[in-house]
Amino acid sequence: MMTNTDQRPFRVVVVNAGVSDPSSTKMLADRLALRVEAAAQRDGRTVETQHLDLRELLPELSGALASGHLGPKFTKAIDALKAADGIIATAPVYKAGPSGLFTSFFQVIDNDLLIAKPVVLGATAGTARHALVVDEQMRSMFAFLRTMTTPTSVFASTEDWQDKSLGKRIDRAARELVVLMESEVEAKITDASWDHYQHEFGSAGGDEFGIDLSSDLMKLAAGGSLGAPRS
Numbered sequence: 001m002m003t004n005t006d007q008r009p010f011r012v013v014v015v016n017a018g019v020s021d022p023s024s025t026k027m028l029a030d031r032l033a034l035r036v037e038a039a040a041q042r043d044g045r046t047v048e049t050q051h052l053d054l055r056e057l058l059p060e061l062s063g064a065l066a067s068g069h070l071g072p073k074f075t076k077a078i079d080a081l082k083a084a085d086g087i088i089a090t091a092p093v094y095k096a097g098p099s100g101l102f103t104s105f106f107q108v109i110d111n112d113l114l115i116a117k118p119v120v121l122g123a124t125a126g127t128a129r130h131a132l133v134v135d136e137q138m139r140s141m142f143a144f145l146r147t148m149t150t151p152t153s154v155f156a157s158t159e160d161w162q163d164k165s166l167g168k169r170i171d172r173a174a175r176e177l178v179v180l181m182e183s184e185v186e187a188k189i190t191d192a193s194w195d196h197y198q199h200e201f202g203s204a205g206g207d208e209f210g211i212d213l214s215s216d217l218m219k220l221a222a223g224g225s226l227g228a229p230r231s
Contacts, residue, residue, distance in 0.1 A: 009046040013084040017102035035174035093125035116189035118180035122154040150176035
């Protein structure tokens, strides 16, 4: 029987859209990552954490948006997300919305890439007026991507960093992510329902269309011929 110590580490990718240095968004992402590691450790599990700073993808972003061409850094980031057991996604809030860098990145990636993937959402801003951005805008985008977002999201304004309740929200969100990863919800949902999703051709859905490209019908559609009939 496999014990917790025999199981492979959870792979967690931390997506940080903060661009300043130091960055409150990165600080929130790092705190969430540390609490996820601690929560997993209490259950006898370990975590391999990979940090993805979106500002490093800025030189490749315009090409990805304009033509769909993905540069080497973008491709590496997408491969990391695909292999992840869980994701921590944090963004700064500007003018009542998550940053353009954050939204642009997730608009570029394959719609099928994150199906049923456990995700914790977090955001930072200078004022509590932006507190609903996480649940009203970020959560809706990740619902479109069909992820499994944790019930608890984390928003931190400037004044929240001195408030003990922020730490409690971080702990709760981290625990929820670990529970989702432990339940293997992504594998269970995709194994049971993958063929029932509406995938785009050429997407991460793979061969979900069940199209036989060598069939007579597809040969005709491609301008070919069926050949001489058999006698």
